[in-house]
Amino acid sequence: MSHEEKNNEPFIEDPGVRQTRLRRRALIGQILVGAILIILWELLTRIGWMDSYYWSSPSTIVRTGWTAMMQGSLLQDMAYTSGATILGFVTGTAAGYLLGLSFWWSALYSRIFEPYMIAFNAVPKLALAPVLVIMFGIGFDSKVVLAFLMTIIVAAIAAYSGVQNVDPDLEKMLLSLGAKRRHVFMKIVVPTTFPWIASILKINISLALAGTIVGEFISSRQGIGRMILYAGQVMNIDLVWVGVVVLSILSIVMYLGTVWLEHVLMKGRASKS
Amino acid sequence: MSALDIIHCSKYYKKNNEALCALENADLHVARGRFVSIIGPSGCGKSTLFNIIAGLLRPSTGQVLLDGEEITRKSGYVGYMLQKDLLLPWRSILDNVIIGLEIRGIPKKKARARALPMLKNYGLGGFENDHPDALSGGMRQRAGLIRTLLYDRDVLLLDEPFGALDAQTRMQMQNWLLEIWNDFKKTILFVTHDIDEAIYLSDEIYVFTHRPGKIKAHIEVDLPRPRNEKTLMNDRFLELKRELLLMLREEHGSTE
Numbered sequence: 001m002s003h004e005e006k007n008n009e010p011f012i013e014d015p016g017v018r019q020t021r022l023r024r025r026a027l028i029g030q031i032l033v034g035a036i037l038i039i040l041w042e043l044l045t046r047i048g049w050m051d052s053y054y055w056s057s058p059s060t061i062v063r064t065g066w067t068a069m070m071q072g073s074l075l076q077d078m079a080y081t082s083g084a085t086i087l088g089f090v091t092g093t094a095a096g097y098l099l100g101l102s103f104w105w106s107a108l109y110s111r112i113f114e115p116y117m118i119a120f121n122a123v124p125k126l127a128l129a130p131v132l133v134i135m136f137g138i139g140f141d142s143k144v145v146l147a148f149l150m151t152i153i154v155a156a157i158a159a160y161s162g163v164q165n166v167d168p169d170l171e172k173m174l175l176s177l178g179a180k181r182r183h184v185f186m187k188i189v190v191p192t193t194f195p196w197i198a199s200i201l202k203i204n205i206s207l208a209l210a211g212t213i214v215g216e217f218i219s220s221r222q223g224i225g226r227m228i229l230y231a232g233q234v235m236n237i238d239l240v241w242v243g244v245v246v247l248s249i250l251s252i253v254m255y256l257g258t259v260w261l262e263h264v265l266m267k268g269r270a271s272k273s
Numbered sequence: 274m275s276a277l278d279i280i281h282c283s284k285y286y287k288k289n290n291e292a293l294c295a296l297e298n299a300d301l302h303v304a305r306g307r308f309v310s311i312i313g314p315s316g317c318g319k320s321t322l323f324n325i326i327a328g329l330l331r332p333s334t335g336q337v338l339l340d341g342e343e344i345t346r347k348s349g350y351v352g353y354m355l356q357k358d359l360l361l362p363w364r365s366i367l368d369n370v371i372i373g374l375e376i377r378g379i380p381k382k383k384a385r386a387r388a389l390p391m392l393k394n395y396g397l398g399g400f401e402n403d404h405p406d407a408l409s410g411g412m413r414q415r416a417g418l419i420r421t422l423l424y425d426r427d428v429l430l431l432d433e434p435f436g437a438l439d440a441q442t443r444m445q446m447q448n449w450l451l452e453i454w455n456d457f458k459k460t461i462l463f464v465t466h467d468i469d470e471a472i473y474l475s476d477e478i479y480v481f482t483h484r485p486g487k488i489k490a491h492i493e494v495d496l497p498r499p500r501n502e503k504t505l506m507n508d509r510f511l512e513l514k515r516e517l518l519l520m521l522r523e524e525h526g527s528t529e
Contacts, residue, residue: 173359176327177373177424178349187372191363267363 056241065242073222074246080222081212082250084140088147089208089254096152097197100159104166104189105181117160121153126211129218143215143223147208154207158200162193198265201258209251224250276305276460277326277351277428282335284321294485295321299335301479301488303460305427310463310471310478312517314524318486319464323430326462327353339428352421352429352459356436358413360405366416367392367401373424384423391419395453411442415449422453428460435470444502447474451500468517472510473500480517483524490520 038058044050045057052060068074099117103110129146136142170188179187216225224243231239279301286293296318303309311319324330326337328348337345344350360369367385370392374384392401397415405413414434421429434450435443447470454461465471471478472494480490496509504510 167359169355169357170359170361172324172329173353173355174372174376175329175348176351176353177376177420179376183376187375188361191361194363 054237056238060238061241061245064238065245068227068239068242074227074242077222077224077227078246078250080140081143081209081216081224081247082254084143084212084215084223085147085205085208085250085254088144088211089151089205091144092148092151092208093155093197093201093204095148096155096157097159097193099152099156100161101163101185101190101193103160104163104185110160114160117153117156121157125149126214129214133215133219138219138221143212143220146211146215148211150207150211151204154200154204155197158196159193162196163189165196166192194265198262201262202255205254205258206251209247209254213247276307276340277301277303277462278336278338278341279322279326280336280338282322282325282332282337284318284325284330285333296325296332297485297487299486299488303428303462303477305460306458307476308454308461308463308474310465310475311481312465312468312471312478312521313481313486313489314483314521315466316484316486317481318484319481320432321486323353323432323462323464326430327351350426350428352424352426354417354421354429354431354434356433358405358410358417360413360416360420362405365402365404366397366408369405370416370420370423373420388419388423391423392416395419396449409442410438411446414438414446418450418453422457422459428462431461431463433464433466436466443470448501450474455499468514468521469505472496472513472517473504478517480520489524492516 041050041055042058045052045055056064065074103113125146128149129142132145132149133142136145166189170192171184174184174188212223213225213228216223217229220226224247228240228243228247231237231243279299282296282299283294284296286295299318299322301309311322313319321330325332325345328337328344328346328350331346335345336343339350360366361372364372367388368381371379371381371384371388374387375381379387389401392398395415397412397419400408400412400416405416408416418431418434431450435446438446451474453459463471463474475494478492478494479488480492481487482489492513494513496504496507496513
């Protein structure tokens with residue numbers, strides 16, 4: 001108040017400044033909440049309100065994680081799990097996307113295959129994991145296949161919804177400019193489906209991670225999933241927590257990757273939300 | 274030989290096992306370089322006719338000739354613009370207007386170089402890198418028409434291009450269209466509901482009846498050019514307007 005009276009300049013609202021101030025304060029708040037939770041977790045396990053046998057504690061998790069990284073195979077396990085996840089995610093999403101797009105070309109073909117797509121979507125793919133491990137071995141391949149199967153149908157359904165939302169007038173406009181069907185496909189159908197495919201990237205990356213971890217649970221020599229399973233069997237609950245924390249971090253990093261990808265796909269378009 | 278001949282074109286649809294007539298025996302002859310309007314109540318088959326001329330719809334009977342050559346069911350021979358601007362939201366204005374050139378296989382760089390002066394000369398200078406979201410309705414229609422112009426056909430079909438604009442923008446756009454028509458010497462076939470617009474722009478007007486769409490009258494607009502706001506107060510203008518109003522009122526009366 002006082003500074004407004006001091007100089008007689010008119011008050012000029014600057015929404016930009018307000019926005020940056022809001023963003024800065026929100027960031028501080030976010031960090032604060034996280035820090036309080038971690039400190040609370042540490043304190044409560046130290047004074048024994050939370051049983052540190054089950055809950056471990058942040059400091060123990062960091063210490064155990066450090067040892068596992070230096071003396072164990074934590075880093076290789078991380079690379080193994082994230083590699084299988086990303087490979088499955090990319091191939092599954094791309095294959096599903098192409099499958100969904102292909103439905104644009106023929107109404108007969110899409111009518112015939114749509115019910116099968118829905119049926120396959122209903123199959124709990126994770127339940128197939130034991131069979132897949134037998135088929136593709138206990139190595140890397142079975143994890144990638146599982147992640148692939150988790151993501152392909154989601155992407156296909158998303159792309160197919162996009163295809164069904166192509167504006168017929170845009171198609172008409174392009175045909176009036178002498179376009180062939182392949183032009184309509186490349187210049188209108190594919191860009192129209194971008195928002196649809198972009199919106200499922202985040203879902204698919206976590207589905208792919210879930211697929212990989214279950215694959216590692218079933219049978220594996222490497223990976224964070226295997227580490228967690230092994231640690232649980234020998235009652236090393238601290239190491240289980242390390243696995244969970246590491247997986248969360250991997251998941252966040254990959255999530256940020258998809259956010260970036262979504263941003264690239266939606267470039268030049270006003271966000272609808 | 275006229276630039277565009279529509280000979281005995283009809284279109285029937287089947288609905289609940291009954292043949293429904295959308296367009297009955299349309300005969301239109303549009304000479305080169307003329308500005309011809311089609312006016313009529315909604316549901317008079319104007320859009321059906323346009324889709325037939327553009328080759329996007331197969332007529333039940335009849336033919337479309339362009340300079341004496343048959344173009345029935347062949348798309349890409351005439352420029353066609355709809356009421357919606359149909360700009361692609363993911364492309365800049367510049368990239369939107371060159372899409373017809375792109376389809377013809379002209380490299381993007383060359384196409385952009387050709388489109389840029391057009392945008393500058395016809396009121397879109399400085400907007401070429403904006404996306405359609407950032408433009409007003411009038412500007413977007415301009416971009417839509419420039420896209421059609423760059424496709425470079427002699428005949429343009431304009432289906433109520435200013436229907437969604439407010440009155441003032443509309444007047445501006447009408448003058449802008451006349452300027453373009455004068456510069457490029459195109460043959461224009463223009464659909465509108467608006468009597469004033471039809472008279473102000475055209476050399477000839479075809480009046481259509483309500484369902485089934487049929488040509489009811491063909492009127493010559495003998496007003497001098499260039500036209501401007503004063504034309505709207507001209508006695509002959511008002512006379513034509515009265516004539517058309519009565520004709521269209523009859524149409525409304527016959528349906529109610």
